[in-house]
Amino acid sequence: MKNSPVLIVGSLAFDDLEMPSGTFEDVVGGAATYSSIAASLLSPVRLVGVVGKDFPESVLSDLRARGCDTAGVEHADGKTFRWRGRYAPDLGSRETLDTQLNVFADFRPKIPASFKSSPFVLLGNIHPALQLEVLAQVEKPKLVFADTMNLWISTEPKLLAELMTKIDLLVINDEEARDLSGIHNILKAAADIRKRGPSRLIIKRGEHGALYFDDAGAFFAPAYPLEEFLDPTGAGDSFAGGLVGYIAKMGDTGHQTMRRAMYFGSALGSFCVEGIGPRRLLEVTRGELDKRMKAFTALVETGGPVVLPE
Amino acid sequence: MKNSPVLIVGSLAFDDLEMPSGTFEDVVGGAATYSSIAASLLSPVRLVGVVGKDFPESVLSDLRARGCDTAGVEHADGKTFRWRGRYAPDLGSRETLDTQLNVFADFRPKIPASFKSSPFVLLGNIHPALQLEVLAQVEKPKLVFADTMNLWISTEPKLLAELMTKIDLLVINDEEARDLSGIHNILKAAADIRKRGPSRLIIKRGEHGALYFDDAGAFFAPAYPLEEFLDPTGAGDSFAGGLVGYIAKMGDTGHQTMRRAMYFGSALGSFCVEGIGPRRLLEVTRGELDKRMKAFTALVETGGPVVLPE
Numbered sequence: 001m002k003n004s005p006v007l008i009v010g011s012l013a014f015d016d017l018e019m020p021s022g023t024f025e026d027v028v029g030g031a032a033t034y035s036s037i038a039a040s041l042l043s044p045v046r047l048v049g050v051v052g053k054d055f056p057e058s059v060l061s062d063l064r065a066r067g068c069d070t071a072g073v074e075h076a077d078g079k080t081f082r083w084r085g086r087y088a089p090d091l092g093s094r095e096t097l098d099t100q101l102n103v104f105a106d107f108r109p110k111i112p113a114s115f116k117s118s119p120f121v122l123l124g125n126i127h128p129a130l131q132l133e134v135l136a137q138v139e140k141p142k143l144v145f146a147d148t149m150n151l152w153i154s155t156e157p158k159l160l161a162e163l164m165t166k167i168d169l170l171v172i173n174d175e176e177a178r179d180l181s182g183i184h185n186i187l188k189a190a191a192d193i194r195k196r197g198p199s200r201l202i203i204k205r206g207e208h209g210a211l212y213f214d215d216a217g218a219f220f221a222p223a224y225p226l227e228e229f230l231d232p233t234g235a236g237d238s239f240a241g242g243l244v245g246y247i248a249k250m251g252d253t254g255h256q257t258m259r260r261a262m263y264f265g266s267a268l269g270s271f272c273v274e275g276i277g278p279r280r281l282l283e284v285t286r287g288e289l290d291k292r293m294k295a296f297t298a299l300v301e302t303g304g305p306v307v308l309p310e
Numbered sequence: 311m312k313n314s315p316v317l318i319v320g321s322l323a324f325d326d327l328e329m330p331s332g333t334f335e336d337v338v339g340g341a342a343t344y345s346s347i348a349a350s351l352l353s354p355v356r357l358v359g360v361v362g363k364d365f366p367e368s369v370l371s372d373l374r375a376r377g378c379d380t381a382g383v384e385h386a387d388g389k390t391f392r393w394r395g396r397y398a399p400d401l402g403s404r405e406t407l408d409t410q411l412n413v414f415a416d417f418r419p420k421i422p423a424s425f426k427s428s429p430f431v432l433l434g435n436i437h438p439a440l441q442l443e444v445l446a447q448v449e450k451p452k453l454v455f456a457d458t459m460n461l462w463i464s465t466e467p468k469l470l471a472e473l474m475t476k477i478d479l480l481v482i483n484d485e486e487a488r489d490l491s492g493i494h495n496i497l498k499a500a501a502d503i504r505k506r507g508p509s510r511l512i513i514k515r516g517e518h519g520a521l522y523f524d525d526a527g528a529f530f531a532p533a534y535p536l537e538e539f540l541d542p543t544g545a546g547d548s549f550a551g552g553l554v555g556y557i558a559k560m561g562d563t564g565h566q567t568m569r570r571a572m573y574f575g576s577a578l579g580s581f582c583v584e585g586i587g588p589r590r591l592l593e594v595t596r597g598e599l600d601k602r603m604k605a606f607t608a609l610v611e612t613g614g615p616v617v618l619p620e
Contacts, residue, residue, distance in 0.1 A: 002619075042618075090494065184400065185537060185539070186535060187535055187536070187537050188537060205518070208515070208518040208519075209518075209519075209532070211535070217608060217609075218535065218609055219609060219610070219611075220532045220535070220609050220610055221610075222519070222530045222532065225496060225497055225521070225528065225530070226497070227495060227497050227498060229495070246618075249618070249619075250619075255613075256612065256613035256614065259611070259612045259613065260612050260613075260614075260616045263612070263616045264616075286618075289618070290617070290618065293616060293617060293618070296616075297615070297616050298527060299527075299528055299529060299530050300529070300530055300531075300610060301529075301569070302566065302569045302570050302573070303565075303566035303569065303570075304566065304570075305607070306570045306573045306574075306603060306606075306607050307600070307603060308352075308556075308559070308596070308599070308600065308603070309312075309559075309560075
């Protein structure tokens with residue numbers, strides 16, 4: 001069914017960003033925030049997460065104006081989750097300076113009744129026990145996407161192994177794929193991870209694009225090359241949001257839809273990094289997205305089959 | 311004209327390779343060798359370089375059997391150029407342990423009369439003064455390709471600036487593009503370099519593919535992902551050889567032919583890294599190349615336009 005809703009569960013946060021271009025504090029962030037902003041450009045979104053008393057109501061009303069149902073955002077006593085990080089001058093790496101879990105420490109996702117039959121589910125990078133709790137509450141989604149990170153790969157291997165058997169698509173980066181599989185070669189790592197459960201797998205490589213694997217084989221989509229690259233925060237979450245948003249819009253999970261979705265994920269990620277925090281992503285219009293998709297596909301267009309003459 | 315000959319000028323060498331998989335000595339190498347092996351799978355090649363008394367005649371006769379005219383390979387008194395390098399365990403970087411220029415120290419390229427009207431010229435990475443000497447000897451080639459390296463960028467900026475105005479296409483890696491332009495952003499670096507002369511530019515990114523720039527815009531071709539990756543030596547030179555070989559085979563230098571050529575360059579580079587030295591590259595058949603091109607294009611196939619429905 002076209003224009004299906006997407007259930008997105010994950011963190012809403014404040015980020016303090018020490019960038020080469022300056023320090024930006026109290027920037028609205030969190031994986032679920034970025035994914036929801038990106039996905040809601042394409043499909044209705046149902047958001048589940050937790051915020052503290054300090055989280056501006058205007059951010060949630062802006063999300064609602066984008067077609068994002070915030071009925072699943074719990075308001076808890078205390079402060080919102082906060083992350084402080086410093087990026088390298090070339091933005092190629094970052095270090096965490098401070099993490100304050102705050103209200104996120106006791107977060108237990110509660111899926112509103114009206115959200116339970118969502119056909120598409122995106123489990124942002126939270127503790128795998130919480131990701132499993134979400135899956136216990138939803139009713140036969142068509143496709144479950146999940147993100148994870150090195151922390152859970154090393155500290156929660158059993159829960160993660162269980163999660164693997166209950167999701168359809170895992171979205172991780174190449175370092176995480178190597179850690180999870182214990183295999184350096186990316187094709188071999190992908191084959192190993194797919195054997196653990198998810199029939200579909202995306203391995204993100206940042207500015208170097210992303211690989212997708214399913215029963216039809218491997219697929220590669222580049223990152224869109226940019227002249228302005230300001231802040232990588234949230235790019236991977238915007239990628240996941242754009243990906244699932246396109247699939248929900250098309251209402252189809254076929255091999256070719258998935259491949260095209262990789263470009264939409266990549267395009268949303270490219271908008272994200274053009275501004276500090278979600279600033280740029282928030283202002284992207286459908287017209288701008290169409291224009292970027294045109295430029296993006298021109299980047300890979302060969303004008304015909306790439307074969308040798310007889 | 312289809313099946314045009316390619317003039318390739320550059321180094322023929324012995325490499326001593328300290329690889330994670332073992333140490334391999336007296337491996338036949340050199341940029342012109344790799345480029346010639348790759349290009350000769352697609353088009354006739356005319357090779358110009360120098361070897362010492364120790365260079366096996368069998369290597370040259372094997373090249374001739376592939377359609378590579380070796381009349382421009384000078385036999386000098388002394389030993390062949392030799393390079394010894396050690397690769398990191400993940401093959402992601404290498405250090406030079408020893409360079410013996412030997413007969414290469416006094417090399418002055420002499421283009422045989424029968425080679426002077428070659429429509430396509432590939433100037434391998436040698437001193438820019440020698441690259442200019444080659445161009446002074448040839449007669450109006452259709453397209454001149456040139457490679458260079460950081461050493462010449464820092465030590466011979468004036469000669470390199472002159473070379474830039476006399477070539478059609480520069481093939482370098484991203485680090486070299488940044489050094490040459492002094493600009494970190496790759497799109498801005500590309501625009502800067504194209505202003506210096508070459509209307510076409512390729513920026514190689516190793517396992518992350520390559521970007522091509524011309525008046526029609528930017529184009530990206532990925533690297534072919536491999537399960538077996540043994541030795542990166544010569545991959546860039548094989549890429550350049552495959553690229554120019556395809557263009558010479560098609561006898562066309564149009565924007566779309568160039569874009570398709572990027573895939574042939576990438577495919578030849580992918581064969582190269584599957585074996586130590588040029589071992590694997592030498593055994594590749596036309597049938598194997600066709601098969602790889604099929605798998606390679608499947609890797610990027612979206613089955614239709616990547617656009618949003620109305």
